[in-house]
Amino acid sequence: MDVRDDGRTGVRPVPDPPGPVLRVSQVLGPVTALGPGRRLGVWVQGCPLACAGCMSRQTWDPRGGHDVAVERLVRLWRRGLAEGYDGLTVSGGEPLEQPTALAALLDAADRMRLAEGRADADLLVYTGWEDAEIAASPEATAVLGRADAVITGRYRVGEPTALVWRGSANQRLIPRTPLGRRRYGPHLRRTADRPELQVRVTDGAVHIVGVPRPGELSALERDLAARGVTFRENTWRP
Numbered sequence: 001m002d003v004r005d006d007g008r009t010g011v012r013p014v015p016d017p018p019g020p021v022l023r024v025s026q027v028l029g030p031v032t033a034l035g036p037g038r039r040l041g042v043w044v045q046g047c048p049l050a051c052a053g054c055m056s057r058q059t060w061d062p063r064g065g066h067d068v069a070v071e072r073l074v075r076l077w078r079r080g081l082a083e084g085y086d087g088l089t090v091s092g093g094e095p096l097e098q099p100t101a102l103a104a105l106l107d108a109a110d111r112m113r114l115a116e117g118r119a120d121a122d123l124l125v126y127t128g129w130e131d132a133e134i135a136a137s138p139e140a141t142a143v144l145g146r147a148d149a150v151i152t153g154r155y156r157v158g159e160p161t162a163l164v165w166r167g168s169a170n171q172r173l174i175p176r177t178p179l180g181r182r183r184y185g186p187h188l189r190r191t192a193d194r195p196e197l198q199v200r201v202t203d204g205a206v207h208i209v210g211v212p213r214p215g216e217l218s219a220l221e222r223d224l225a226a227r228g229v230t231f232r233e234n235t236w237r238p
């Protein structure tokens with residue numbers, strides 16, 4: 001099992017207990033560039049939407065990544081809450097490709113935040129599904145109804161935006177609960193001069209967390225190359 005819980009403990013071969021399982025690309029914390037505050041970030045594995053310009057191509061193949069018990073993810077969430085994390089962000093990949101496990105994760109994360117006296121910690125889910133696609137699917141609607149806020153819509157490389165936490169101007173940030181409205185309401189139209197990116201280095205891999213604008217990853221690559229740092233492979237080019 002290869003779950004990086006916070007980049008400090010690295011690989012820990014722990015057998016998973018029975019129960020719902022999520023196919024996961026990676027887990028990182030604290031994540032500071034995908035939602036407000038310090039967060040646990042879960043990137044699911046598998047996405048059939050194939051947006052041009054996607055920076056997470058490594059998450060497309062549903063056979064990639066690892067099976068991780070929801071119960072184990074919730075233990076990481078509990079630890080994050082104890083460390084003062086402000087929320088959980090589920091991204092991908094496409095979370096709605098795994099609706100049953102996603103619902104189990106959100107339900108368990110909700111129960112855990114209440115049990116830990118952290119009802120203020122929010123649940124945010126990214127999906128590439130458009131609002132009309134979600135509305136046409138009772139299952140997707142029910143699953144996303146468990147989140148405090150969702151960010152919806154395909155990534156469109158030709159529609160850059162300065163809106164925080166969104167990759168293209170068409171994507172919508174939608175608060176869904178009173179907590180979501182309190183926490184995300186002030187950010188619905190908030191823009192940033194520069195994207196809020198976070199760089200994490202774990203096990204020899206550089207993780208760029210956040211939503212870069214078109215051309216910025218290539219510029220970063222050129223800048224690092226000028227300093228003698230080159231990538232053997234990256235996830236934002238075919």
Ligand code: SF4
Nearest residue numbers: 047050051054093128
């Ligand atoms: S941007 Fe998101 S929805 Fe689009 S292909 Fe990449 S992972 Fe899938």
